[in-house]
Amino acid sequence: MSGPVPLLYTRGVETYYGNIIALRGVDIAVFEGEIVTLIGANGAGKSTLMMTICGNPQARTGQIVFDGEDITHLPTHDIMSRSIAQSPEGRRIFPRMTVMENLQMGAMISKNGTFEEDLNRVFDLFPRLKERQHQRGGTLSGGEQQMLAIARALMSRPRLLLLDEPSLGLAPMVVKQIFQVIHELNRSEGLTVFLVEQNAFHALRLAHRGYVMVNGKITMTGTGAELLARPEVRAAYLEGGRQEAAQ
């Protein structure tokens, strides 16, 4: 690759579930300071790619490189302690633990000793969480849980934030709010974000660049605006999105 080296890139990644192939030679690159989104239909392999980057399941062939280091065959906890943080699909907050404890879990592997500072930062981003810091995670609304999942991921001060379907099951208003925060984080702090989304319209508008995945293969790539303008993308993923935009 010429030019600057990406913060994260995959080269020819193939992942299998048993004998069934899920990713067929995926190449993506995420540069420092970018928001990159991966869109695609259900079962295209978006989440599988996300999980493969996190090392569960591991890629059978190909290479995943983060910050110049090959992380393809590292165990998940090793990968996740390398200034990568993930807000997993379905939020997966700890329901019986309080918001505060959830955030502490996020800061567990960080060795910076800047807990208070990081706490204030995520409370600034999500004031709602500050109000609810003593509440148990399971009693939060869906949107608040998503905020908590992102805030928890941010507690370890990642350079790369992986977001797996943050809009899943949320009201359009809340989705907008969450995407606003992601945009804010990227612009003011230069946080690199890799976003896997079903909600193609919002995701492509937010992202600098996007990839379209079909059947475990990257079929299209371009800037967010380019992809939004492509008729194939519009037809396949944006019928709902356009209506939303018109409103």
Place this chain on the structure above:
Amino acid sequence: MADIDKVGSAEEHQAPGALVEWEQRVAGYQGEPPFVQEPERDSAIVAALKDAAIAAGIAAALFLFFIGFRTDIDFGGLELTTRWQAFAISVIAVFFGRLLFRVLFWGPRQRGGRSLAARAMASRAGTPLSERFSRHSGLFGSFALAAAVLYPVIILLAFPLKDKQFIDLGILVLTYIMLGWGLNIVVGLAGLLDLGYVAFYAVGAYSFALFAQYFEVGFWFALPVAGLLAAFWGIILGFPVLRLRGDYLAIVTLAFGEIIRVVLLNWYTFTGGPDGISGIPDPTFFGLEFARGDDNLPGLLGIKYDSAYKQAYFFYIILALAMVTNFVTMRLRRLPLGRAWEALREDEIACRSLGINTVNTKLTAFAIGAMFGGFAGSFFATRQGFISPESFTFIESALILAIVVLGGLGSQVGVVIASIVMIGGFELFRDLAEYRMLIFGLLMVIIMVWRPRGLIATRDPSAVLKERKSISADMVAQGEGH
């Protein structure tokens, strides 16, 4: 039914196709009415009576052989006696018990009456028992500790004739409290269902017994060794089950418990097999023994030897061991390791996504839980003076697990209450040996219906910045990771 509503007159259907379809559908009924009459429901009282009668019928069928007939060993065979009176009483008791239950708790279900579960939910919305306990848990803990410290003294003074028996009961309860606390680390905090905990109890007991037999070491030397060995076996068990969860984990741990017992039973040359090991020494007090003679502790103190004093000494040892278990657990809960255990119980995938090494987290939970089991086992060996594989059967594992579950997973106070009720209750009903298991089962059913998450179901947050504000954990659903 929706289709039938659509079947109106033929004129309503405009298209000719629809008319044909309508005719076919009517023909399909073949003269039967197009709707089915709702079956008549019994009134609440009749339904309750019927229900109670069915229960009584089932009870009669079961009790006929259990209670109706009794066989005693007689010269030249078995003697059969019938006990129709007891049989009738128990069947009638079942009938009225069921009726009462139905009227009081279950109510007329069809009429929108609230089920017992709904009532339980509603009662929990107020200030539930567990909330009250958690609010005063500090107070309760200090009170319980003070009571435990004074217990032998009070018993010695108040019941000079039965002192040994009562102190012995206290020792037994404390042993189970300690085992419950140890298992609570594995099951309550880390959420790893372990049905073979007694294996570590056995490892601890046999470590001390074998060390004492082959190397003639004392209790205080063997105690840490037994703990370490049990922890080692905890890790040995931990490795193969790392990838298992829930039911599968339970089965493997169950098998592990049985393997340990069967090995102890069959390795005759080393463990003595079913004969067990006897002559396990008593713990000393800074090198002094609790025994007759002027060179031993009672003699040196100038008091008359009484075996009750030795019992009291045992009591304080197990109290100290249990308090160490509690202290370590409470401290660990506030440390990253303990919090990682709890997070693991909530959602393993989320844990991994946060960079937590779930392998180490699970292994430490197994190891530390097993270590306390080993301590307790080593104490058991010295108290009994004799151990055999008989003492480490599956029922022990089940009992310890029942204490943890009934007390409320993860609750230290809950374990104390459940131990006192269950072990104390066991002893209380010793005279009714026949019905002990019956009452035990009944108690379990009642507690699980009344408080499905155990007596103390509230989880105290381990991290609080400013003021405490808590929402009952009862109101929160389990994590999706289960």
